[in-house]
Amino acid sequence: MEIEGYNFPEGLYYEKNHFWARVEGDLVVMGMNDYAQLMSGEVVYVALPPIGKKLTQGKSFAKVESGKWLGKIYAVVSGELAEVNEELEENAKLINDDPFGKGWMFKIKPENMDELDNLMTDPEEIREWLNAEIAEHGVAS
Amino acid sequence: MSEPLELSKKYQHMVTQCSRCGFCRAVCPIFDITKNWATNAGGKMVLIKEILDGKIEPSEGIAKSLLCCTTCMNCTTNCPSGVDPPEVIRATRKDMVNLGYDNMFKAMSDVIAKTGNIYGEKEKYDWGHKHERAPYVLFVGCVGTYREEESVEETINLLDILGVKFTMIDEVCCSGVLEDVGYQAHKNLAKHNIDEFHRTGVKAIITTCPYCYRVFKNHPFYNGLNLELQHITQFLAKHDFKVKTDKKVTYHDPCDLGRHAGIYEEPRQIIRKIAPNFVEPERTRENAMCCGAGGGFRGSSPKESITIARTRLRKIMEETGAEILLTECPSCLHNFRNAKLRRWNIEIYNITEFIGKLYKEMDVRKNVAA
Numbered sequence: 001m002e003i004e005g006y007n008f009p010e011g012l013y014y015e016k017n018h019f020w021a022r023v024e025g026d027l028v029v030m031g032m033n034d035y036a037q038l039m040s041g042e043v044v045y046v047a048l049p050p051i052g053k054k055l056t057q058g059k060s061f062a063k064v065e066s067g068k069w070l071g072k073i074y075a076v077v078s079g080e081l082a083e084v085n086e087e088l089e090e091n092a093k094l095i096n097d098d099p100f101g102k103g104w105m106f107k108i109k110p111e112n113m114d115e116l117d118n119l120m121t122d123p124e125e126i127r128e129w130l131n132a133e134i135a136e137h138g139v140a141s
Numbered sequence: 142m143s144e145p146l147e148l149s150k151k152y153q154h155m156v157t158q159c160s161r162c163g164f165c166r167a168v169c170p171i172f173d174i175t176k177n178w179a180t181n182a183g184g185k186m187v188l189i190k191e192i193l194d195g196k197i198e199p200s201e202g203i204a205k206s207l208l209c210c211t212t213c214m215n216c217t218t219n220c221p222s223g224v225d226p227p228e229v230i231r232a233t234r235k236d237m238v239n240l241g242y243d244n245m246f247k248a249m250s251d252v253i254a255k256t257g258n259i260y261g262e263k264e265k266y267d268w269g270h271k272h273e274r275a276p277y278v279l280f281v282g283c284v285g286t287y288r289e290e291e292s293v294e295e296t297i298n299l300l301d302i303l304g305v306k307f308t309m310i311d312e313v314c315c316s317g318v319l320e321d322v323g324y325q326a327h328k329n330l331a332k333h334n335i336d337e338f339h340r341t342g343v344k345a346i347i348t349t350c351p352y353c354y355r356v357f358k359n360h361p362f363y364n365g366l367n368l369e370l371q372h373i374t375q376f377l378a379k380h381d382f383k384v385k386t387d388k389k390v391t392y393h394d395p396c397d398l399g400r401h402a403g404i405y406e407e408p409r410q411i412i413r414k415i416a417p418n419f420v421e422p423e424r425t426r427e428n429a430m431c432c433g434a435g436g437g438f439r440g441s442s443p444k445e446s447i448t449i450a451r452t453r454l455r456k457i458m459e460e461t462g463a464e465i466l467l468t469e470c471p472s473c474l475h476n477f478r479n480a481k482l483r484r485w486n487i488e489i490y491n492i493t494e495f496i497g498k499l500y501k502e503m504d505v506r507k508n509v510a511a
Contacts, residue, residue: 044443045479065479067443070260070288089482093444 003127004134007034009100013076013119014126015058018133020100021076021119024107027083028116030076031104032064032095035130038140040066043092046105047073048084055079055108057115062106064095075108077115083107145192145199146236152229153193158222159186165216165226170431170449171209171438180209182216182226189233204242207234211449212321212436213396218427227436231321238323246322246437254327257313259283259440266290268297268309275308277376278343280334280357282350283314284471292474292490295497296349296373302500303380307347310337315363317356322437331362338368345369347376349493351398351470352435358402372398373493374469378407382415384499390416391463392492393453393477394429395470408469411492415499420461430456434472450480458487467492 001008008014013021018036022029037043047062055061060072061081085104088094095103110116120126148156165182166172172181179188185207191197212227220226238244252261265286270279279300285293300307313333316326338346346368348354354372357363392412398404405426412419424430433439433449454477457466466489468474477489490498 042444044447048483065443067440084483086483 001123003123004130006038006130007100008123008126012100013116013121015074015076015119016129017058017072017074019074019076021116023113023116026109027107028077028079028110028113029104029107032099034099035133035140036071037096037099037103039137040064040069040071042066043095046088046092046095048086048089049081051081051083053081055081057118064092073105076119077108077110078112079108079110081106082109145195145240146189146233147239148189148193148229148232148236152232155224155226155229156186156190156193159183159190159220159224159226160222161187162221164219164221168215168219168428168430170211170213170215170433170453171445173430174445174448174452175209179206182210182220182224182230185210185230185233186224186226189229199237199240199242201242204237204244207237208244208322208437208441210436211396211431211433211438211446213431214400215396215428215431218400234321234323244323245441246319246324249322249440250319250324250327253314253316253319253330257330257333258287259314259318260287262287268294270297270307270309271311272308272341274342275306276344277305277307278338278341278346279307279309280312280346280348280350280353281309282312282348282353282471284475285349286312288475289471289478289491292471292494293349295494295501296491299493299497299500302497303377308341308343310334310341312337315353315356315360317352317360318437320360321435322440326356326360326362328362331360335363335366338366343368345371345376347371347373349373349469349471349491351395351402351404352472355397355401372402372404372407372469374398374404374407374411377493378410380411382496382499384415384496384503386416386465386499387418388416388464389418389420389462390465390467391420391422391457391461392425393422393432393457393466393468393473394426395468395473396429396431396435397472398470399429400427408467408492411496412467415496416465420463422457423460424456432473432476434476439472439476446476447480450476451482453477454480454485454487454489458485463487465490465495467495469493
């Protein structure tokens with residue numbers, strides 16, 4: 001679905017630090033949303049922490065950097081880091097090129113899948129939150 | 142037609158001094174990855190000469206080409222004709238900005254003026270260590286403050302362990318980098334730093350960033366400083382440490398510390414005290430290849446800048462087989478850490494950060510033994 005001109009594919013969960021989540025078997029895959037990747041510009045670096053790192057929902061655990069911006073990456077659910085997208089090491093721009101596909105960032109073994117219920121799925125809720133973000137941070141040029 | 146460039150006679154002479162031999166190509170970190178002559182020193186000298194001779198007009202493309210320089214000075218060191226290309230390039234960048242070719246750094250100048258740092262960050266980690274009076278002030282700069290905070294924390298930890306009485310100040314960007322990319326440093330920011338230094342009654346400034354060190358030492362805005370200035374490697378060279386590592390250690394000379402400031406020995410004096418198994422890379426000291434972060438290149442071409450760091454890091458690993466790469470520059474550290482691939486078996490630290498970490502490990506071992 002398109003919200004305010006940005007792509008928010010259906011079936012995903014969205015959290016308010018601009019990351020998305022998707023269930024894949026017993027893992028949760030996460031990446032950066034369309035608005036964030038456009039606002040940041042070309043991503044040049046993503047920190048890929050060691051597998052097994054303990055994560056807490058809503059807490060930052062890594063950094064992402066574009067030429068003009070450095071941001072924190074927040075865990076979409078609590079759990080253990082199960083996999084990182086190693087292709088991002090040499091081609092971080094995949095996050096811009098294909099944010100919901102090849103640009104995925106991490107896979108997490110969640111402690112509790114129910115935490116996904118804390119994330120947004122309702123288009124109207126996403127629209128309201130996104131409009132507030134646009135009002136604060138502007139639109140991608 | 143009026144003169145398109147206002148280069149001083151000194152720089153115009155340098156441009157004509159270039160014999161176009163191409164020796165600068167082999168040492169230019171950008172040519173190393175592009176193989177494009179317009180991106181290295183000799184190519185730029187030709188472009189500038191042709192503008193000066195009225196054969197070509199300044200253009201957006203030339204402005205972009207001029208940004209392709211990390212001002213690492215490796216070309217200067219290796220130029221048989223005695224040309225100092227980074228100085229000519231810095232001056233020409235200013236001319237191009239004056240001609241209206243904004244090279245994206247206008248935005249950075251505005252951000253520095255507004256926020257006091259190069260990234261426009263609004264929040265700053267507070268390490269504490271703010272005292273009314275102290276003999277030393279530790280100045281860590283923008284990259285340390287906003288990109289390599291954990292490294293700075295270990296450095297502070299080390300100074301505490303060594304019993305150094307120091308304070309930190311409400312520092313703002315030295316803003317010297319703006320002079321590298323065609324703009325002017327901000328006098329009010331320099332005044333803020335100078336006032337802060339004097340307020341604490343310090344006798345000496347210790348910088349972790351070799352670029353800030355150069356700016357404090359050389360920029361006219363800091364002429365009134367009248368304080369002793371030391372890079373942290375100079376300050377610590379006289380100290381003894383109670384820790385050692387058996388690991389194979391190597392060292393990357395930051396361009397700002399080495400070629401620009403002439404500080405080669407002190408980092409090595411420190412490393413030899415803590416790492417008996419120290420090995421030099423093939424290209425080292427005044428011939429060290431740049432990490433790709435300087436001269437505004439990390440800002441204008443971040444992807445290529447990281448590629449240069451990756452190339453340098455790969456070479457260092459191949460040449461030395463080291464397990465630990467040390468440097469003492471937050472920009473080099475940041476670029477190398479961004480460039481390192483997970484499968485590469487090397488750890489990267491600032492020297493002071495590494496020693497701080499060794500002390501921490503020693504404490505852990507003592508606690509376990511107790």
